[in-house]
Amino acid sequence: MTTAPQQSVERPTLTLVTDNASEPLKGTVVEHQGATVATRPDWILSIGDRAKAARKHATENWLYLGWAARGYGRLAGQWYAGLDDDYRQMIRTARADVKAARGDSDAEQAAKRRVDQLRAARKQHRLIYSAKTGAWTATAGAAGTVTVVTGGVWTSLLLGIVTIAYGAWRGQPAVVATEDDPGRIEILSEEGEPFPIADATNRTEAAECVRRALVSEGIAVAEVEAGRRYDWGWEINVRLKKGTPADLIAKAGDLETPLDLPVDGLLCQPLRTSRARAVLRLVEGDPFVKMPPLPDRAPNSGRLRDRALLALRMDGQPTELSFLGLHFIVIASSGGGKSVTMRSIGDVLTACEDTVVIDLDPGGNGLEPLADAVGVRVVGADQMHVIEAVLEKLLKVAKARATLLGRLGMDDNWVPSRQYPAIVALIDEYPQLSPKAKALVVAILRVGRKARVQVGLAAQEATKDSIGAAIADSIALKILGPSRHQDIVQVFGAGAGANGYRPDRLHPAEGEDPADAGKAYIMGGGQRDPLIHKFISMTPAEGKERAAARAAAGRPWIDDISLKTAGVTFDDLDTVKPSAALPEAVELARLAFTANGDPERMTSEEIYEYVSSASETWAPQDDEDPAKAMARFQDALRKQAAELDPNADMKTKQWRGGRGYYLSTIDALAAERPA
Structure with a gap:
C-alpha cells in the first residue's frame, strides 16, 4: 500500500488574553490531545519572578536551617569516620584470625601480635587526628572571634550567613531523580553484572564488586568482606564454598577484566590458617609512591644480628631483615633491580662492625660503589681462577672455625664480634661461575652457616644446572624480583605459585620506564606472606660517600686464629x-x-x-x-x-x-x- 506524502501544516498564530494581563501574549498554539496550551519556558522568567521563586523556596525550607544542620551533621560523620580510619574493621578481622589460628601456636601468637599492633596504631592515629582537628578548630575559632569583635554587626551577620550557606550546601537533599533521568543506576542488585572496582565508593560496594566478578568466572564464594582501603586499592577477604585459593590465582588474569584492573593488578594470598580463605589485593595504583628515605647508617654502627630496614612492603609495613646465619639468593631478570637489591644489602653489611664483606662478580662490577668498604673484591671473567682461590680459602676457614667453637666458648655457633667477625661473600652473576667455583659455593653453603661464613648469591635466572637442589635446600632467605615462571619453582619450590608467590607477574624496566624494577617477593628472614616488597635504592654517589666514610673509620678483618687454623692467607691472591x-x-x-x-x-x-x-x-x-x-x-x-x-x-x-x-x-x- 502506498502512503501519500505528508504535507507541512502551518500552525496558526492566535492572540490569547489572560485574566491578569492588560496586554495580549502571543505564542505558538500547541495541539495536544485536542487541547491547546500556551507555553513559556523558565529561562524567560523576569528577575522579579525569580526573586519570588527564591523567597518561596527559602520560606518553604525554613531559611535552609534544616539543610545547614544536616550538612554539619554529615561533616561530623565524616570526621568520625576519619577518626577510626577502618581500624575497627581491621581489628575485628585480626581477632577472627586469632580464632581461626587456634591449635597453631605460632600463627595464633602472630595474629595476637597483629591485634596489638592495630590497637596501638589506632590509638596513635586518633591522637594525631584529634591534635590536627584541635589545631584547625582553634585557628578557625580565633579568626572568627577576632572578626566578630572587630567587624561589627554587619560583619557578624555576613559571617553567620556564610556559615549557614556552607552548611546548607553540604546538607542539600539528594536530587530527586525523574522517571526519564534517574541519574544513578543501582549496582547492588542480587545478581547483577560485574562493574569496575573504581566505581565502588564504600566497603559494601567493593565487596559486592568482587563477589560479582568471582561469580561471573564460575568461582563459588561463601563470603566476601572488604578489608582496608589503601591509596593503591582495596584489600578483600574471600571465603570459598568449594575449591581452593589456587583457583583464584589461576583465574587472576580473567578476573582483572570485570574488575577493570591494570594488567597483573590482582594479587591473591591464601591464608595458612584456613584452606577456604584468601586475601585479594586489587592494585589500582602504585603501592610504593611514598618510599622511605635511605636510612643513615654510620660506620660500624650495626651488627649482623640487627634487623635493618631494606625495603617497604606493599601494605605499608617496613621490611626489616637480619642476616645472622642466613645464606640468601636474589633472582631478577635483566632490568629487574638485582643490582639495586644487592647494593642495598651490601650497604647494610658494610655498616656492621662485626662483618667482613667479600665481593665476587665474574660478569660485572659487583658492589663497585661500596668497593672501599669491602674486605676482598674480585671482578671480571678473566679472574675466575682468583675467585676460585678465594672460595677455597673461605671453605677452609669455615671448616677451621668448626674446630674453634669450643675453644673460644661459642657453643654451637660462631658468635660474630669486632674481634671475631662473620664473613659474608656476595657473589653476583652466579651462573657464570666455573664448575669448580660452583662446587665450592655448594660446600660453603653446607658447612658455613654455623661458622658464620655466609654466601649471598645473585643471578638473572635460576636454571636447574646453576641453582640446583643443593642450593635451594641450603638457602633460608630467597628474594625473587621480576622473573620467569620456572624460577618460582626452582627457588621458592613447587606450589609456591599456587600460594600467591607470582614474581613472574612483575615487569622489568624498559627504557625510561622503571616498571617493577626493585620490587620482589621475599621468602624467609621472617617474611611469610606473598606480598610485594620494594627495596630502597641507593645512588652510586651515595654508596661511594658511605664506603669512603666506613673505610676511614676502619673495617674489621678475619681474625688471625681462624686464618692460622685454616692455614690460609688472603695476601697472596695476586700470585694465583x-x-x-x-x-x-x-x-x-x-x-x-x-x-x-x-x-x-x-x-x-x-x-x-x-x-x-x-x-x-x-x-x-x-x-x-x-x-x-x-x-x-x-x-x-x-x-x-x-x-x-x-x-x-x-x-x-x-x-x-x-x-x-x-x-x-x-x-x-x-x-x-x-x-
Whole structure:
C-alpha cells in the first residue's frame, strides 16, 4: 500500500488574553490531545519572578536551617569516620584470625601480635587526628572571634550567613531523580553484572564488586568482606564454598577484566590458617609512591644480628631483615633491580662492625660503589681462577672455625664480634661461575652457616644446572624480583605459585620506564606472606660517600686464629695462576667430592647425584633410565682417566654400605697443573 506524502501544516498564530494581563501574549498554539496550551519556558522568567521563586523556596525550607544542620551533621560523620580510619574493621578481622589460628601456636601468637599492633596504631592515629582537628578548630575559632569583635554587626551577620550557606550546601537533599533521568543506576542488585572496582565508593560496594566478578568466572564464594582501603586499592577477604585459593590465582588474569584492573593488578594470598580463605589485593595504583628515605647508617654502627630496614612492603609495613646465619639468593631478570637489591644489602653489611664483606662478580662490577668498604673484591671473567682461590680459602676457614667453637666458648655457633667477625661473600652473576667455583659455593653453603661464613648469591635466572637442589635446600632467605615462571619453582619450590608467590607477574624496566624494577617477593628472614616488597635504592654517589666514610673509620678483618687454623692467607691472591682444565667427567667427579666437603670416599650414586645436577650433559636425557645415564658417565670417567694416566685404577671399590671411588684416586687424576 502506498502512503501519500505528508504535507507541512502551518500552525496558526492566535492572540490569547489572560485574566491578569492588560496586554495580549502571543505564542505558538500547541495541539495536544485536542487541547491547546500556551507555553513559556523558565529561562524567560523576569528577575522579579525569580526573586519570588527564591523567597518561596527559602520560606518553604525554613531559611535552609534544616539543610545547614544536616550538612554539619554529615561533616561530623565524616570526621568520625576519619577518626577510626577502618581500624575497627581491621581489628575485628585480626581477632577472627586469632580464632581461626587456634591449635597453631605460632600463627595464633602472630595474629595476637597483629591485634596489638592495630590497637596501638589506632590509638596513635586518633591522637594525631584529634591534635590536627584541635589545631584547625582553634585557628578557625580565633579568626572568627577576632572578626566578630572587630567587624561589627554587619560583619557578624555576613559571617553567620556564610556559615549557614556552607552548611546548607553540604546538607542539600539528594536530587530527586525523574522517571526519564534517574541519574544513578543501582549496582547492588542480587545478581547483577560485574562493574569496575573504581566505581565502588564504600566497603559494601567493593565487596559486592568482587563477589560479582568471582561469580561471573564460575568461582563459588561463601563470603566476601572488604578489608582496608589503601591509596593503591582495596584489600578483600574471600571465603570459598568449594575449591581452593589456587583457583583464584589461576583465574587472576580473567578476573582483572570485570574488575577493570591494570594488567597483573590482582594479587591473591591464601591464608595458612584456613584452606577456604584468601586475601585479594586489587592494585589500582602504585603501592610504593611514598618510599622511605635511605636510612643513615654510620660506620660500624650495626651488627649482623640487627634487623635493618631494606625495603617497604606493599601494605605499608617496613621490611626489616637480619642476616645472622642466613645464606640468601636474589633472582631478577635483566632490568629487574638485582643490582639495586644487592647494593642495598651490601650497604647494610658494610655498616656492621662485626662483618667482613667479600665481593665476587665474574660478569660485572659487583658492589663497585661500596668497593672501599669491602674486605676482598674480585671482578671480571678473566679472574675466575682468583675467585676460585678465594672460595677455597673461605671453605677452609669455615671448616677451621668448626674446630674453634669450643675453644673460644661459642657453643654451637660462631658468635660474630669486632674481634671475631662473620664473613659474608656476595657473589653476583652466579651462573657464570666455573664448575669448580660452583662446587665450592655448594660446600660453603653446607658447612658455613654455623661458622658464620655466609654466601649471598645473585643471578638473572635460576636454571636447574646453576641453582640446583643443593642450593635451594641450603638457602633460608630467597628474594625473587621480576622473573620467569620456572624460577618460582626452582627457588621458592613447587606450589609456591599456587600460594600467591607470582614474581613472574612483575615487569622489568624498559627504557625510561622503571616498571617493577626493585620490587620482589621475599621468602624467609621472617617474611611469610606473598606480598610485594620494594627495596630502597641507593645512588652510586651515595654508596661511594658511605664506603669512603666506613673505610676511614676502619673495617674489621678475619681474625688471625681462624686464618692460622685454616692455614690460609688472603695476601697472596695476586700470585694465583690459572690451572689447566681437566676432562669434563674427571672434573665433575672431583667437584662432587668438593661440594660434599671432601670425604674420604663417595658411592657412585652420591657422585652421580651431584654430576647430574651440575651438568645437563650427564643428566638423564628424555626418557633415559637414570641407571643407564649413570653408567654412561662412569664409562666416560674411565676413558678420560685413562687419557690422563693409563695406569690409573678406575674400578669402583666396595666397602660396607656402598661401592664407589676414593678421594685419593680422583685427586691423583685432578692434580693441578699449570695452564
